[in-house]
Amino acid sequence: MNGHPAPSARTRVRRLPDRGHYDAGTIAAIVDAASVCTVAFQHEGAVHALPTIHWRDGEHLYIHGAKASRMLKALTAGDACVTLCMVDGLVYARSAFHHSMNYRSVVIYGRFEIIDDPDEKTRRLRPLIEKFATGRWDELRPMTLKELNATSVLRIPLSEASAKIRNAGVKDDDEDMQWPVWAGVVPIESKRGTPLTDPDSVVREIPYQQLK
Protein backbone atom coordinates (compact mmCIF):
# COMPACT_ATOMS: atom_id res chain seq x y z
CA MET A 1 0.00 0.00 0.00
CA ASN A 2 1.15 3.53 -0.72
CA GLY A 3 1.37 6.25 1.88
CA HIS A 4 -1.18 9.01 1.64
CA PRO A 5 0.58 12.26 0.81
CA ALA A 6 -1.86 14.58 2.57
CA PRO A 7 -5.23 14.61 4.34
CA SER A 8 -8.34 15.81 2.54
CA ALA A 9 -10.44 18.67 3.90
CA ARG A 10 -12.70 16.07 5.51
CA THR A 11 -10.06 13.87 7.08
CA ARG A 12 -7.64 16.47 8.41
CA VAL A 13 -7.50 16.09 12.20
CA ARG A 14 -8.46 19.53 13.56
CA ARG A 15 -8.50 18.97 17.31
CA LEU A 16 -5.04 18.09 18.67
CA PRO A 17 -3.54 17.74 15.18
CA ASP A 18 -0.33 16.14 16.51
CA ARG A 19 -2.43 13.02 17.13
CA GLY A 20 -3.33 12.73 13.44
CA HIS A 21 -1.85 10.13 11.09
CA TYR A 22 -2.53 9.74 7.38
CA ASP A 23 -0.23 6.98 6.20
CA ALA A 24 -1.86 3.85 4.82
CA GLY A 25 0.12 1.46 7.03
CA THR A 26 -1.02 3.09 10.28
CA ILE A 27 -4.63 3.21 9.09
CA ALA A 28 -4.59 -0.43 7.93
CA ALA A 29 -3.16 -1.66 11.23
CA ILE A 30 -5.94 0.02 13.23
CA VAL A 31 -8.66 -1.21 10.86
CA ASP A 32 -7.28 -4.75 11.20
CA ALA A 33 -7.10 -4.61 15.00
CA ALA A 34 -10.74 -3.56 15.41
CA SER A 35 -13.62 -6.06 15.18
CA VAL A 36 -16.45 -3.61 14.64
CA CYS A 37 -16.87 -0.23 13.02
CA THR A 38 -19.76 2.23 12.93
CA VAL A 39 -21.20 3.13 9.55
CA ALA A 40 -22.90 6.55 9.43
CA PHE A 41 -25.05 7.53 6.47
CA GLN A 42 -27.93 9.74 5.40
CA HIS A 43 -31.30 8.34 4.48
CA GLU A 44 -34.29 10.47 3.52
CA GLY A 45 -32.65 13.54 5.03
CA ALA A 46 -31.85 11.99 8.40
CA VAL A 47 -28.59 10.71 9.85
CA HIS A 48 -28.23 7.07 10.82
CA ALA A 49 -25.37 5.09 12.25
CA LEU A 50 -25.07 1.39 12.90
CA PRO A 51 -22.29 -0.73 14.38
CA THR A 52 -21.25 -3.64 12.20
CA ILE A 53 -18.43 -6.13 11.78
CA HIS A 54 -15.81 -5.22 9.19
CA TRP A 55 -12.67 -6.55 7.61
CA ARG A 56 -9.95 -5.23 5.35
CA ASP A 57 -8.64 -6.61 2.08
CA GLY A 58 -5.94 -4.51 0.47
CA GLU A 59 -6.99 -0.89 0.24
CA HIS A 60 -10.68 -1.36 1.09
CA LEU A 61 -12.74 -1.83 4.22
CA TYR A 62 -15.50 -4.41 3.71
CA ILE A 63 -18.85 -4.90 5.43
CA HIS A 64 -21.63 -7.36 4.80
CA GLY A 65 -25.21 -7.87 5.77
CA ALA A 66 -28.60 -9.18 4.81
CA LYS A 67 -29.51 -8.12 1.32
CA ALA A 68 -32.80 -6.62 2.41
CA SER A 69 -31.34 -4.31 5.05
CA ARG A 70 -32.17 -0.62 4.99
CA MET A 71 -28.58 0.33 5.69
CA LEU A 72 -27.04 -1.51 2.78
CA LYS A 73 -29.60 -0.04 0.37
CA ALA A 74 -29.00 3.52 1.56
CA LEU A 75 -25.22 3.17 1.59
CA THR A 76 -24.65 3.26 -2.12
CA ALA A 77 -26.90 6.30 -2.59
CA GLY A 78 -24.58 8.79 -0.87
CA ASP A 79 -21.35 9.26 0.99
CA ALA A 80 -20.79 7.43 4.25
CA CYS A 81 -18.53 8.02 7.20
CA VAL A 82 -17.03 4.94 8.86
CA THR A 83 -15.41 5.16 12.28
CA LEU A 84 -13.71 2.72 14.57
CA CYS A 85 -12.05 3.21 17.91
CA MET A 86 -10.22 1.09 20.45
CA VAL A 87 -9.52 2.30 23.98
CA ASP A 88 -6.04 1.31 25.16
CA GLY A 89 -5.88 3.06 28.52
CA LEU A 90 -7.36 5.52 30.98
CA VAL A 91 -5.20 8.51 31.88
CA TYR A 92 -5.66 9.82 35.42
CA ALA A 93 -4.28 13.35 35.75
CA ARG A 94 -4.12 15.63 38.79
CA SER A 95 -6.77 17.91 37.30
CA ALA A 96 -10.09 16.84 35.79
CA PHE A 97 -9.20 18.89 32.71
CA HIS A 98 -6.14 16.80 31.82
CA HIS A 99 -7.76 13.40 32.23
CA SER A 100 -7.62 11.55 28.96
CA MET A 101 -7.66 8.21 27.19
CA ASN A 102 -5.12 6.35 25.17
CA TYR A 103 -6.81 5.14 22.01
CA ARG A 104 -6.48 4.29 18.34
CA SER A 105 -9.24 5.54 16.04
CA VAL A 106 -9.87 5.82 12.31
CA VAL A 107 -12.38 7.90 10.37
CA ILE A 108 -13.06 7.05 6.71
CA TYR A 109 -15.08 9.10 4.22
CA GLY A 110 -16.31 7.80 0.90
CA ARG A 111 -18.92 5.93 -1.08
CA PHE A 112 -19.58 2.21 -0.65
CA GLU A 113 -19.80 0.00 -3.70
CA ILE A 114 -21.61 -3.33 -3.85
CA ILE A 115 -19.84 -6.53 -4.88
CA ASP A 116 -22.43 -8.25 -7.06
CA ASP A 117 -20.72 -11.11 -8.83
CA PRO A 118 -21.20 -14.33 -6.76
CA ASP A 119 -17.64 -15.56 -7.40
CA GLU A 120 -16.11 -12.27 -6.36
CA LYS A 121 -18.44 -12.13 -3.38
CA THR A 122 -17.20 -15.54 -2.23
CA ARG A 123 -13.62 -14.44 -2.67
CA ARG A 124 -14.24 -11.23 -0.70
CA LEU A 125 -15.96 -13.00 2.21
CA ARG A 126 -13.05 -15.35 2.73
CA PRO A 127 -10.80 -12.83 4.57
CA LEU A 128 -13.61 -12.13 7.06
CA ILE A 129 -13.48 -15.73 8.28
CA GLU A 130 -9.70 -15.87 8.00
CA LYS A 131 -9.39 -12.69 10.13
CA PHE A 132 -10.68 -14.61 13.13
CA ALA A 133 -9.23 -18.07 12.35
CA THR A 134 -6.49 -18.51 9.74
CA GLY A 135 -7.14 -21.56 7.57
CA ARG A 136 -10.78 -21.94 8.55
CA TRP A 137 -12.50 -20.96 5.29
CA ASP A 138 -11.48 -24.18 3.52
CA GLU A 139 -12.69 -26.32 6.43
CA LEU A 140 -16.23 -24.93 6.46
CA ARG A 141 -19.28 -26.35 4.79
CA PRO A 142 -19.09 -24.36 1.51
CA MET A 143 -21.51 -21.46 1.02
CA THR A 144 -24.61 -22.20 -1.01
CA LEU A 145 -25.82 -19.97 -3.81
CA LYS A 146 -28.92 -19.22 -1.73
CA GLU A 147 -26.75 -17.97 1.14
CA LEU A 148 -24.59 -15.94 -1.22
CA ASN A 149 -27.68 -14.36 -2.75
CA ALA A 150 -29.02 -13.42 0.67
CA THR A 151 -25.76 -11.66 1.59
CA SER A 152 -24.64 -8.25 0.43
CA VAL A 153 -20.94 -7.43 0.43
CA LEU A 154 -19.88 -3.79 0.23
CA ARG A 155 -16.58 -2.02 0.31
CA ILE A 156 -15.30 1.51 0.79
CA PRO A 157 -11.81 2.66 -0.23
CA LEU A 158 -9.36 3.60 2.51
CA SER A 159 -7.99 6.42 0.35
CA GLU A 160 -9.78 9.19 2.28
CA ALA A 161 -9.10 8.28 5.87
CA SER A 162 -7.31 9.53 8.94
CA ALA A 163 -6.14 7.92 12.14
CA LYS A 164 -5.96 9.54 15.54
CA ILE A 165 -3.78 8.01 18.23
CA ARG A 166 -2.98 8.90 21.80
CA ASN A 167 -0.35 6.71 23.40
CA ALA A 168 1.27 8.65 26.22
CA GLY A 169 1.43 9.16 29.94
CA VAL A 170 -0.08 11.81 32.18
CA LYS A 171 0.31 15.44 31.11
CA ASP A 172 -0.45 17.95 33.86
CA ASP A 173 0.29 21.64 34.22
CA ASP A 174 3.62 22.34 35.93
CA GLU A 175 1.96 24.02 38.91
CA ASP A 176 -0.18 20.91 39.58
CA MET A 177 2.60 18.35 39.78
CA GLN A 178 2.68 18.27 43.59
CA TRP A 179 -1.10 17.90 44.00
CA PRO A 180 -1.66 14.98 46.41
CA VAL A 181 -3.71 12.66 44.21
CA TRP A 182 -2.70 9.45 42.47
CA ALA A 183 -1.71 10.07 38.84
CA GLY A 184 -1.07 7.37 36.30
CA VAL A 185 -2.33 5.28 33.41
CA VAL A 186 -4.54 2.20 33.65
CA PRO A 187 -4.10 0.04 30.54
CA ILE A 188 -7.21 -1.49 28.94
CA GLU A 189 -6.68 -4.79 27.19
CA SER A 190 -9.07 -6.69 24.94
CA LYS A 191 -8.36 -10.38 25.38
CA ARG A 192 -9.66 -13.62 23.98
CA GLY A 193 -10.92 -15.92 26.73
CA THR A 194 -10.91 -19.70 26.84
CA PRO A 195 -12.77 -21.09 23.79
CA LEU A 196 -16.09 -22.80 24.61
CA THR A 197 -16.48 -25.79 22.32
CA ASP A 198 -20.07 -26.30 21.13
CA PRO A 199 -21.54 -29.38 22.88
CA ASP A 200 -22.41 -30.90 19.49
CA SER A 201 -19.12 -30.10 17.77
CA VAL A 202 -17.68 -33.21 16.13
CA VAL A 203 -14.19 -31.69 16.38
CA ARG A 204 -13.32 -31.13 20.04
CA GLU A 205 -9.81 -29.66 19.74
CA ILE A 206 -9.47 -26.08 18.53
CA PRO A 207 -6.95 -26.16 15.67
CA TYR A 208 -6.14 -22.43 15.30
CA GLN A 209 -2.90 -21.21 16.77
CA GLN A 210 -4.23 -17.67 17.22
CA LEU A 211 -7.07 -18.86 19.49
CA LYS A 212 -4.92 -21.00 21.79
Add this chain to the structure above:
Amino acid sequence: MNGHPAPSARTRVRRLPDRGHYDAGTIAAIVDAASVCTVAFQHEGAVHALPTIHWRDGEHLYIHGAKASRMLKALTAGDACVTLCMVDGLVYARSAFHHSMNYRSVVIYGRFEIIDDPDEKTRRLRPLIEKFATGRWDELRPMTLKELNATSVLRIPLSEASAKIRNAGVKDDDEDMQWPVWAGVVPIESKRGTPLTDPDSVVREIPYQQLK
Protein backbone atom coordinates in the same frame (compact mmCIF):
# COMPACT_ATOMS: atom_id res chain seq x y z
CA MET B 1 -35.98 5.28 35.26
CA ASN B 2 -39.11 4.19 33.50
CA GLY B 3 -39.27 1.45 30.94
CA HIS B 4 -39.93 2.50 27.39
CA PRO B 5 -43.33 1.21 26.26
CA ALA B 6 -42.51 0.87 22.56
CA PRO B 7 -39.80 1.67 20.02
CA SER B 8 -40.12 4.64 17.68
CA ALA B 9 -40.02 4.22 13.91
CA ARG B 10 -36.32 5.07 14.04
CA THR B 11 -35.30 2.81 16.87
CA ARG B 12 -37.26 -0.33 16.06
CA VAL B 13 -34.78 -3.14 15.41
CA ARG B 14 -35.62 -4.42 11.92
CA ARG B 15 -32.94 -7.03 11.29
CA LEU B 16 -33.25 -9.98 13.71
CA PRO B 17 -35.91 -8.22 15.82
CA ASP B 18 -35.67 -10.80 18.61
CA ARG B 19 -32.32 -9.21 19.50
CA GLY B 20 -33.96 -5.83 20.14
CA HIS B 21 -34.51 -4.36 23.61
CA TYR B 22 -36.20 -1.07 24.47
CA ASP B 23 -36.33 -0.96 28.26
CA ALA B 24 -34.42 1.84 29.96
CA GLY B 25 -32.55 -0.45 32.36
CA THR B 26 -31.03 -2.55 29.58
CA ILE B 27 -30.06 0.54 27.60
CA ALA B 28 -28.53 2.27 30.65
CA ALA B 29 -26.45 -0.78 31.56
CA ILE B 30 -24.90 -0.95 28.06
CA VAL B 31 -24.26 2.81 27.97
CA ASP B 32 -22.52 2.56 31.35
CA ALA B 33 -20.39 -0.41 30.34
CA ALA B 34 -19.00 1.30 27.22
CA SER B 35 -16.18 3.86 27.40
CA VAL B 36 -16.64 5.43 23.99
CA CYS B 37 -19.53 6.08 21.63
CA THR B 38 -19.70 7.33 18.06
CA VAL B 39 -21.63 10.52 17.42
CA ALA B 40 -22.99 10.83 13.87
CA PHE B 41 -24.36 14.13 12.60
CA GLN B 42 -24.98 16.18 9.49
CA HIS B 43 -23.03 19.32 8.70
CA GLU B 44 -23.49 21.36 5.55
CA GLY B 45 -25.26 18.47 3.87
CA ALA B 46 -22.63 15.85 4.63
CA VAL B 47 -22.56 13.05 7.17
CA HIS B 48 -19.86 12.98 9.84
CA ALA B 49 -19.16 10.62 12.69
CA LEU B 50 -16.59 10.85 15.46
CA PRO B 51 -15.73 8.54 18.33
CA THR B 52 -15.77 10.24 21.73
CA ILE B 53 -15.84 9.38 25.41
CA HIS B 54 -19.29 9.47 27.02
CA TRP B 55 -20.96 9.01 30.36
CA ARG B 56 -24.50 8.69 31.65
CA ASP B 57 -26.28 10.62 34.33
CA GLY B 58 -29.90 9.63 34.85
CA GLU B 59 -31.77 9.59 31.56
CA HIS B 60 -29.16 11.36 29.44
CA LEU B 61 -25.93 10.43 27.71
CA TYR B 62 -23.29 13.16 28.07
CA ILE B 63 -20.30 14.07 25.93
CA HIS B 64 -17.80 16.87 26.23
CA GLY B 65 -15.14 18.51 24.15
CA ALA B 66 -13.24 21.65 23.31
CA LYS B 67 -15.62 24.56 22.88
CA ALA B 68 -14.26 25.43 19.44
CA SER B 69 -14.78 21.99 17.93
CA ARG B 70 -16.71 21.64 14.70
CA MET B 71 -18.63 18.65 16.00
CA LEU B 72 -20.02 20.34 19.08
CA LYS B 73 -21.17 23.35 17.06
CA ALA B 74 -22.94 21.22 14.48
CA LEU B 75 -24.54 18.93 17.05
CA THR B 76 -27.16 21.31 18.33
CA ALA B 77 -28.23 22.33 14.82
CA GLY B 78 -29.87 19.02 13.92
CA ASP B 79 -30.60 15.50 15.04
CA ALA B 80 -27.74 13.17 15.88
CA CYS B 81 -27.41 9.41 16.03
CA VAL B 82 -25.22 8.00 18.79
CA THR B 83 -24.05 4.40 18.71
CA LEU B 84 -21.96 2.23 20.96
CA CYS B 85 -21.03 -1.41 20.71
CA MET B 86 -19.07 -3.93 22.73
CA VAL B 87 -18.00 -7.28 21.30
CA ASP B 88 -18.36 -10.08 23.85
CA GLY B 89 -17.48 -13.10 21.75
CA LEU B 90 -16.77 -14.61 18.36
CA VAL B 91 -19.13 -17.36 17.22
CA TYR B 92 -17.55 -20.03 15.02
CA ALA B 93 -20.22 -21.99 13.14
CA ARG B 94 -19.87 -24.92 10.74
CA SER B 95 -20.90 -22.72 7.81
CA ALA B 96 -19.53 -19.27 6.99
CA PHE B 97 -23.13 -18.04 6.84
CA HIS B 98 -23.85 -18.76 10.50
CA HIS B 99 -20.71 -17.23 11.91
CA SER B 100 -21.63 -14.42 14.26
CA MET B 101 -20.62 -12.27 17.19
CA ASN B 102 -21.93 -11.88 20.68
CA TYR B 103 -22.29 -8.19 21.37
CA ARG B 104 -24.17 -5.44 23.20
CA SER B 105 -25.00 -2.34 21.20
CA VAL B 106 -27.15 0.76 21.61
CA VAL B 107 -28.40 3.27 19.03
CA ILE B 108 -29.79 6.62 20.23
CA TYR B 109 -31.60 9.23 18.14
CA GLY B 110 -32.23 12.80 19.24
CA ARG B 111 -30.97 16.33 19.56
CA PHE B 112 -28.08 17.33 21.80
CA GLU B 113 -28.47 20.27 24.13
CA ILE B 114 -25.60 22.32 25.55
CA ILE B 115 -25.11 22.75 29.29
CA ASP B 116 -24.12 26.42 29.58
CA ASP B 117 -24.26 27.35 33.24
CA PRO B 118 -20.76 26.89 34.78
CA ASP B 119 -22.12 25.47 38.04
CA GLU B 120 -24.28 22.93 36.26
CA LYS B 121 -21.40 22.13 33.93
CA THR B 122 -19.17 21.35 36.91
CA ARG B 123 -21.90 19.16 38.40
CA ARG B 124 -22.37 17.31 35.10
CA LEU B 125 -18.66 16.66 34.57
CA ARG B 126 -18.29 15.02 37.98
CA PRO B 127 -19.84 11.64 36.97
CA LEU B 128 -17.37 11.37 34.07
CA ILE B 129 -14.46 11.26 36.51
CA GLU B 130 -16.39 9.13 38.98
CA LYS B 131 -17.21 6.59 36.26
CA PHE B 132 -13.55 5.63 36.11
CA ALA B 133 -12.59 6.15 39.78
CA THR B 134 -15.24 6.49 42.46
CA GLY B 135 -14.36 9.26 44.92
CA ARG B 136 -11.75 10.88 42.71
CA TRP B 137 -13.52 14.13 41.79
CA ASP B 138 -13.10 15.61 45.30
CA GLU B 139 -9.39 14.72 45.38
CA LEU B 140 -8.50 16.55 42.16
CA ARG B 141 -7.16 20.05 41.79
CA PRO B 142 -10.49 21.88 41.32
CA MET B 143 -11.42 23.05 37.83
CA THR B 144 -10.67 26.66 37.01
CA LEU B 145 -13.19 28.95 35.35
CA LYS B 146 -10.87 29.16 32.35
CA GLU B 147 -10.94 25.36 31.98
CA LEU B 148 -14.71 25.28 32.41
CA ASN B 149 -15.12 27.96 29.76
CA ALA B 150 -12.95 26.03 27.33
CA THR B 151 -15.06 22.89 27.76
CA SER B 152 -18.44 22.22 26.22
CA VAL B 153 -20.77 19.71 27.86
CA LEU B 154 -23.67 18.33 25.86
CA ARG B 155 -26.34 15.77 26.53
CA ILE B 156 -28.86 13.76 24.55
CA PRO B 157 -31.90 12.08 26.11
CA LEU B 158 -32.02 8.29 26.18
CA SER B 159 -35.75 8.37 25.50
CA GLU B 160 -35.44 7.35 21.83
CA ALA B 161 -33.00 4.49 21.96
CA SER B 162 -32.77 0.79 21.31
CA ALA B 163 -30.39 -1.93 22.36
CA LYS B 164 -29.40 -4.99 20.36
CA ILE B 165 -27.87 -7.96 22.10
CA ARG B 166 -26.62 -11.35 20.98
CA ASN B 167 -25.58 -13.63 23.79
CA ALA B 168 -25.85 -17.20 22.59
CA GLY B 169 -23.97 -20.19 21.31
CA VAL B 170 -23.50 -21.58 17.82
CA LYS B 171 -26.59 -21.90 15.64
CA ASP B 172 -26.12 -24.09 12.59
CA ASP B 173 -28.54 -25.72 10.19
CA ASP B 174 -29.56 -29.25 11.23
CA GLU B 175 -27.96 -30.83 8.18
CA ASP B 176 -24.58 -29.26 9.01
CA MET B 177 -24.22 -30.52 12.57
CA GLN B 178 -21.89 -33.39 11.65
CA TRP B 179 -19.58 -31.24 9.51
CA PRO B 180 -16.00 -31.96 10.70
CA VAL B 181 -14.90 -28.48 11.76
CA TRP B 182 -14.47 -27.02 15.22
CA ALA B 183 -17.56 -25.10 16.35
CA GLY B 184 -17.75 -22.94 19.42
CA VAL B 185 -17.60 -19.50 20.97
CA VAL B 186 -14.45 -17.55 21.85
CA PRO B 187 -15.23 -14.98 24.55
CA ILE B 188 -13.74 -11.49 24.23
CA GLU B 189 -13.01 -9.72 27.48
CA SER B 190 -12.03 -6.10 28.04
CA LYS B 191 -9.82 -5.98 31.11
CA ARG B 192 -8.02 -3.33 33.08
CA GLY B 193 -4.30 -4.03 33.30
CA THR B 194 -1.88 -3.18 36.09
CA PRO B 195 -1.96 0.58 36.79
CA LEU B 196 1.21 2.45 35.81
CA THR B 197 1.86 5.13 38.41
CA ASP B 198 3.20 8.37 36.91
CA PRO B 199 6.92 8.73 37.82
CA ASP B 200 6.19 12.17 39.34
CA SER B 201 3.04 11.19 41.23
CA VAL B 202 3.25 12.30 44.87
CA VAL B 203 0.76 9.58 45.80
CA ARG B 204 2.25 6.17 44.95
CA GLU B 205 -0.56 3.83 46.06
CA ILE B 206 -3.69 3.63 43.94
CA PRO B 207 -6.65 4.22 46.28
CA TYR B 208 -9.59 3.09 44.12
CA GLN B 209 -11.05 -0.32 44.79
CA GLN B 210 -12.32 -0.67 41.22
CA LEU B 211 -8.80 -0.31 39.77
CA LYS B 212 -7.11 -2.85 42.04
